[in-house]
Amino acid sequence: MTDTHALMARRDVIGLRIGVLVSGNGTNLQAILDACARGDIAGGVVLVVSSSAKAFALERARRAGVPTVVLTPKEFSDRASYDARLIELLRTAQVELVCLAGFLRILTPQFVEQFAGRIMNIHPALLPAFGGPGMYGAHVHEAVLASGVKVSGCTVHFADETPDGGPIILQSPVRVEDDDTVESLAARVGVEEHRLYPAAIRLFAEERLQVIGRRVYVVDPAGPRAPAPAGRALLREGDNFESAGLTQAKKV
């Protein structure tokens, strides 16, 4: 049930045209929508595609006036045809950045090639730890707690055809407490996710992400020298570290 007219019609978005792929509750979608509404990201969400008709993320999109499409796997004979339809939808909506936000499908190499360097994902742990096949949602936090680590966190990375495999854009640490449950840990990591994902998208919209091999560098804004690197300030001020400079100064 695609309303191509609706997709084409979203011309009110100025700046980066973002497509978000979801399967569930959509809390990260909400964080992205809110950041766009606040003007923190120079762009907007032009399309939300869900792999499930029951995803609450669809309701979030509708409330924000964003066109939605449901693409259930059972409508398609295979992954290639599913992803071909997905590519068509995103191209029609002129999406420039694809954000995976709890999208429970592995992308085909064809999809990745179509949007090379333009697909982001968020993972609720510090990759490369606790990533890979089967590591999603509560499974991640269960594995974290079982392992006995004291630090978890979240990771925004460019996505490729390997699960949780692409270059890392931003990470933020979250302390694991002795009395943590899957729920309490997921909640605290979630707070960081909802800050980190918009921060990464903002840097992308400002063309400040430079990928060299597996490393992603945050560069100064292009063009005439900006008076204040606002993106860097956003990245720093709310994050889960003390400023490295302050830490050093206190320790000396």
Next chain:
Amino acid sequence: MTDTHALMARRDVIGLRIGVLVSGNGTNLQAILDACARGDIAGGVVLVVSSSAKAFALERARRAGVPTVVLTPKEFSDRASYDARLIELLRTAQVELVCLAGFLRILTPQFVEQFAGRIMNIHPALLPAFGGPGMYGAHVHEAVLASGVKVSGCTVHFADETPDGGPIILQSPVRVEDDDTVESLAARVGVEEHRLYPAAIRLFAEERLQVIGRRVYVVDPAGPRAPAPAGRALLREGDNFESAGLTQAKKV
């Protein structure tokens, strides 16, 4: 060249009797010696054993008045006989906690059994990431930088016969900067190591570490209820997170 008399003579140490095994510069040994001298740890270092006669760690020990022994691998026919001698030395010095501090040898199961639950190690990354065979010293930071992660850190854990394998006691995150070199990252992680290792030993000395499976819990001091959990304060105040409570409050 063992001076058994010197080992036995160190009866001035009150509290936990710590043995430290080193191979190199010994910056973590220095941090432990300093913490004991300040009274942060209810105990002291009674013996330092080095696998190399050239280790500067030996000089640090001598300056602190701690007996030293050099055990070079070439003096021994195999690992078992090396570790047997090590066990003998540590037993003679009545060591209650063995701290590995840059000790470049893998322990035999016999050694681990002799000091079960009483061997600690520090690793300059957030285990389970960047651990295992070959991952020591600069190699760790090289791998961290090559991988593109944005968060590294350090880990104090109970040691067993698997490299970097035992239950994790404490971890602290350290930000990886875009312009980091192996040297600059090692230096910042080092600052955290020198805080974290004494903090873990302090908790051990206070009998506040409870191991259940792979998880290590920090429990309240045993005996009559203490007025203020000083160990917990130590663990918290200098660490590399904002207080979780503050973070939440700011984000709401």
